[in-house]
Amino acid sequence: xxxxxxxxxxxxxxxxxxxxxxxxxxxxxxxxxxxxxxxxxxxxxxxxxxxxxxxxxxxxxxxxxxxxxxxxxxxxxxxxxxxxxxxxxxxxxxxxxxxxxxxxxxxxxxxxxxxxxxxxxxxxxxxxxxxxxxxxxxxxxxxxxxxxxxxxxxxxxxxxxxxxxxxxxxxx
Numbered sequence: 001x002x003x004x005x006x007x008x009x010x011x012x013x014x015x016x017x018x019x020x021x022x023x024x025x026x027x028x029x030x031x032x033x034x035x036x037x038x039x040x041x042x043x044x045x046x047x048x049x050x051x052x053x054x055x056x057x058x059x060x061x062x063x064x065x066x067x068x069x070x071x072x073x074x075x076x077x078x079x080x081x082x083x084x085x086x087x088x089x090x091x092x093x094x095x096x097x098x099x100x101x102x103x104x105x106x107x108x109x110x111x112x113x114x115x116x117x118x119x120x121x122x123x124x125x126x127x128x129x130x131x132x133x134x135x136x137x138x139x140x141x142x143x144x145x146x147x148x149x150x151x152x153x154x155x156x157x158x159x160x161x162x163x164x165x166x167x168x169x170x171x172x
Contacts, residue, residue, distance in 0.1 A: 001116050001152040008112040008156055012105060012163050025052065025077075025088075030069040032062055042066060043086070052077075054086040101167045109160040113153060120149040 026040040039045070042062045044055040056063050063081060070079045070088060080087045123145045127138050 001119055001148060004112045004115045004119070005152055005156050005159070008108060009159060011108050011112075012159070025070065025073070028069055028073055030062065030065050032065045037062075039066065039069070050090050052088040052090065054079075054088065055084065056086060057084040060084045098168050102164045105160060105163045105167060109156060112156060116149060116152050116156070120145055 026038065026045055028039040029036050030039055030042060031037075032042075039054070042056060042059045043066065044058075046053045046055070054066065056066060063084065063086065066086060067079045067081065070077055070086075077088045077090070080089070124142050127133075127141050127145070130138070
């Protein structure tokens with residue numbers, strides 16, 4: 001459960017900044033012929049002032065797939081192709097962009113919240129299947145698991161609220 005919270009923090013740092021960075025797109029999934037690749041495996045990524053530049057000279061057939069993945073990423077980036085190079089102007093920070101990032105933070109939170117709840121459910125099921133343990137002990141252990149789950153969900157929720165305040169320019 002703590003690993004889920006740590007992974008959520010890393011996703012927030014990597015994918016949810018007010019300014020677009022190379023870190024936000026390097027692990028962007030790109031589907032080509034039914035296989036999924038990370039963008040950094042297909043392109044050389046460089047940052048210029050107010051622009052990200054992708055050099056796809058090594059994989060020119062991947063360009064349409066990369067453009068499609070960037071457009072669907074929710075990063076509010078409109079890629080432009082010039083030969084084997086894709087230019088991605090970094091958008092100005094608008095209220096709408098901040099709100100979109102805040103919604104993306106909520107979606108990431110929901111994903112990790114569900115993972116924590118799945119861990120809780122599996123733990124409770126495995127406890128109830130054990131032989132040689134009294135029902136009272138099983139209930140105590142289940143209560144402890146529930147308590148841990150609640151603790152990590154509260155921590156994740158606080159992180160979400162903090163990130164949303166940061167993204168929308170609200171005060172903590």
